[in-house]
Amino acid sequence: MAQRLNSKDASFSAAFDAFVLKDRDGGADVSAVVREVIAAMRAGGVDALKDYTQKFDGFALTENNLRVTAEEIDAAEATCDKDDLKALDFAAARIRTYHEKQIPSDVRYTDDQGVSLGWRWTCVDAAGLYAPGGRAAYPSSVLMNAIPAKVAGVNRLAMVTPAPKGEMNPLVLAAAKRAGIDEVYRIGGAQAVAALAYGAGPIKPVDVIVGPGNAYVAEAKRQVFGIVGIDSVAGPSEILVVSDGKTDPNWIAADLLSQAEHDPSSQSVLITDNAAFADKVEEAVREQLSDSPRREIAEAAWSNNSAIIIVSSLDEAPALVDKIAPEHLELAVDDPEALLNKVRHAGAIFLGRHAPEAIGDYVAGPDHVLPTARAARYASGLSVLDFMKRTSIIGCDEAAVAKLGPAAARLADAEGLPAHAKSVRVRLKG
Amino acid sequence: MAQRLNSKDASFSAAFDAFVLKDRDGGADVSAVVREVIAAMRAGGVDALKDYTQKFDGFALTENNLRVTAEEIDAAEATCDKDDLKALDFAAARIRTYHEKQIPSDVRYTDDQGVSLGWRWTCVDAAGLYAPGGRAAYPSSVLMNAIPAKVAGVNRLAMVTPAPKGEMNPLVLAAAKRAGIDEVYRIGGAQAVAALAYGAGPIKPVDVIVGPGNAYVAEAKRQVFGIVGIDSVAGPSEILVVSDGKTDPNWIAADLLSQAEHDPSSQSVLITDNAAFADKVEEAVREQLSDSPRREIAEAAWSNNSAIIIVSSLDEAPALVDKIAPEHLELAVDDPEALLNKVRHAGAIFLGRHAPEAIGDYVAGPDHVLPTARAARYASGLSVLDFMKRTSIIGCDEAAVAKLGPAAARLADAEGLPAHAKSVRVRLKG
Structure with a gap:
């Protein structure tokens, strides 16, 4: 079954770091094969x-x-x-x-030096x-x-x-x-x-x-x-559930298995301050696995890549969440908004006991293409921005270039770029 | 000197496409060397x-x-x-x-189904x-x-x-x-x-x-x-100037050389409807090159990678600009705003005769890290967004999951993902 970690253990920090940094993708280097395919496609x-x-x-x-x-x-x-x-x-x-x-x-705006600025x-x-x-x-x-x-x-x-x-x-x-x-x-x-x-x-x-x-x-x-x-380089799916132990353990087990059933490389994690609740969730996972049509996949993901993490207090959760930077984060607690304000790195956050991750997979509205494998530290889910680009706009008249030009020309000189300086100075009077 | 193209020539379309798609980087495959360096760094x-x-x-x-x-x-x-x-x-x-x-x-907002949605x-x-x-x-x-x-x-x-x-x-x-x-x-x-x-x-x-x-x-x-x-994979710098022939040719020559002086792989392009003006610019480029401290670099960029394109009318310019998708675009014309509205792909656009690209390199305010090598077709300049990421937020109460749940569960069934469906159905009453 899933790995069990307890934040009280002396070995916790090292074990948690190893868990977070584990490469679930198997690390097979497919780059040579892909280079060959791309070269063949360009030629053929x-x-x-x-x-x-x-x-x-x-x-x-x-x-x-x-x-x-x-x-x-x-x-x-x-x-x-x-x-x-x-x-x-x-x-x-x-x-x-x-x-x-x-x-x-x-x-678009004109600033106090008369420079027309903006973006489109x-x-x-x-x-x-x-x-x-x-x-x-x-x-x-x-x-x-x-x-x-x-x-x-x-x-x-x-x-x-x-x-x-x-x-x-x-x-x-x-x-x-x-x-x-x-x-x-x-x-x-x-x-x-x-x-x-x-x-x-x-x-x-x-x-x-x-x-x-x-x-x-x-x-x-x-x-x-x-x-x-x-958009990004996507890997196997993940879910992290933070629970105070007051949500039906069958619900939480179903949520954990909803990602585990995707792929043997998927990952499901539960963080809770209630060890007895963790036992109940684990038991429910076992039961649900026993009659799952996708048992083989889900069991592999649960056994090989997943974890139940017991913390002394849910105050410990935000720091652990941010290290995992999960694709999906469920906050099944009394006050999810308070916890939302304390975590920083996650692709999508599901608030409350009645918001299973699968709602976001299909019908909530936000995109289900989300950063995996800790990419939520720096990446966002798919959005209209992935299909758009921003052009900077800069306009000067004679008065504006007179105000900005001298500093630009000086920096160009300092960088040893005389043609840059010249393109400014030819536009300055006197 | 720079290549000269004329949109009236029968061969123009093919010559222009070849110019646009030319690989200025030399195409050396450095990937094997870099893979080795990275592997050595990870090990050592x-x-x-x-x-x-x-x-x-x-x-x-x-x-x-x-x-x-x-x-x-x-x-x-x-x-x-x-x-x-x-x-x-x-x-x-x-x-x-x-x-x-x-x-x-x-x-953040709550929609008509009672779903709490938003992003952060x-x-x-x-x-x-x-x-x-x-x-x-x-x-x-x-x-x-x-x-x-x-x-x-x-x-x-x-x-x-x-x-x-x-x-x-x-x-x-x-x-x-x-x-x-x-x-x-x-x-x-x-x-x-x-x-x-x-x-x-x-x-x-x-x-x-x-x-x-x-x-x-x-x-x-x-x-x-x-x-x-x-952020992006940056290549050699580029400038494209669209001019109606009424800007001092010395200014335009200086602008073209301001990018040519960066690197022998840099590119400078002039599009104008005035062939006599083009000759004057070319003469000014020759003169300015003759006493440039960076003559060798700028001359290589100008001779090997640059072009003067004569069009019958500046109405032809927007389509050519969008194919080049330049890092920097100067619109040295009477009504730059009208032309601005007709072009779509450029990293930064400089409006008017008094806005040399070098102003944007140093002091205008917008970022000078911009997409090169036609990447402005899909990419933006560096901005605060490159250092931020967006987290989707989805909250449901019992009533909201009751409204959205059935459709989600049905789609999960259709995709053969029973644990997804179960995680929704356990939360539905009756």
Whole structure:
């Protein structure tokens, strides 16, 4: 079962640090393989894409079946359960409303020296979206990746998703239609990322690539960063629950397992000041695991990567939370707002006993693409900002350059950049 | 001299595309070397740092001289020209004022379903700043990198800067002091980036690494991305001037050369609808080059990477500008605001005939760390946002989860994630 740590133990600090810094990804170096795939794609284009798709997806890609047609998408949608589609629409509307509030503002002003200053936000021309395919095909992720791009105003949105043996998930295609995705291609892996970055056959290059994928996809995004923008390098999912012991242990166990069931590399952590409650949660986890259809995955994540941490007081929790910097943080306590004000590093924070993380995965509105593996120390979840960029604006008239110019020219001289100084001085009188 | 293109020529489109997509960086693959340096640093820590510093900087690093002391910084400052220090202070105050306006706002609200939603911005705990050293030591870059971090509220700011043969630029140290940098280390190159990302001896790891450097530094930042956040992968500087031919050609020539003098890989481009004016600018460039102390560098950049593009009408300019997506864009025309509204991709835009790019390099206020090599298609200049991250907030009470829960559980079922569904359903009554 999960590792048990107690903050009273002399060994706690070392054991906790080791737990936090453990590499759950296995540390396999996929960079050489990915470099080879990207080089082959740059040299071979759509022919290389066909070879890799045959090899990895067991699917004979042609110019005709590379792109999923609007008719195919409509046909797939028609096979979907109507209530599933209604749930998708409910989610899409809520995601759109939340993301619309995050559209940034432009600013222009003239300062006391007469300099016109400000900035302006504009969206990228084209975005590429990676959606995992096959068994782990998530229509919710299609919404969570595409809607912020559309809200940002992106004109062209191209989705790639692998089709193992040609199979695609109908609800994924229905989600793509609802999210306003313009192009869908039956390709995946590092080769699909390369196709989006450099173009391949009918696939034109995009400006930004977002979306979760396996280790090869993540590494491919890292390697094409600079040619295109990327959102972040995503890893296995995580949840950290802080509980005072007054929430039903079955609820907390379900919350912990909701992330454990994603992947054997996932991580679930409980921090509580109540050891008896911890025992009850652990017992509930055991029970729920026993009849889980995804038992093998969840049990591996729970046993290999997870922990129950007993603290003397929940006052100890914020410092531990910030070191873990979890993707998802649940505050199942009486006064979650007080605790919210004391923690700093988390991708998303769920307040109270009635806010399970899965609400945020689907329908709350905020994005479910969130920083993993301690990246919440420095990174944010996906948002409209990932599809926009800010241009600085600087305007001077003769009077303004006269006021600012001398200091600029002096610094240019000090840095040994005479042409910089000259471009200012030619505009100064006398 | 610079390449000359004319939009009337039949070959223009192909020639322009080739110009835009040309790799000015030389395309040397430094990734293998950098991987080796990072691996050696992770294995060897401060000992590896000593070896690399001896090898690349010709400097015998010890535990005693690794960190620049406050006394050394004060002593260096005392040797600086007082007017240079005053210009630094003038610049620092203006940079601070502009960046303070970019601090993002937190949002909290309760929606019509009773769900508590919002987001909160917090800063990273520690930031690392790379400042180039030796000949290309720029105190202005120290301000431009450090001040946004301090404005964001970052508690610990560690700067690394190579000290070739032990030498450091006094004005760089004075700038570090003014910007509130907490730690300064005499190291550079990929090994310094590795030290900031993973820690080395007395250097504790940081959360974000920013700042310009050579190709090795840029590649090292790319490789540690995911362990830490990074700003972007910077390349050689660029300027694009759009002119109607009514600005003094000597001014425009000086502006073009102000970026050409940075590096042989830099790029300067003029777009004008006036061929006679273009000739005058070219003549002025020739004249100014002839007595430039940095002639060799500027001439290489001008001859190898630069262009004068003649258009039939300035109406053609916006589409060309957006394809180039320049780091710096000068609009030296009668109505720069009208043109501003038509272009979309640029790092910073300078309005009017009296706003040379060098004003933005030093004293205007906006950051001079800007996207290069067409990255302005998707990336922004450095700002407080590079040192902050956004946490999503989601709160539900019993009534709210009752309203949102069923759709979430249904989507979880559809995705084959039963523990997700269970964590919601256990909270639903009846």
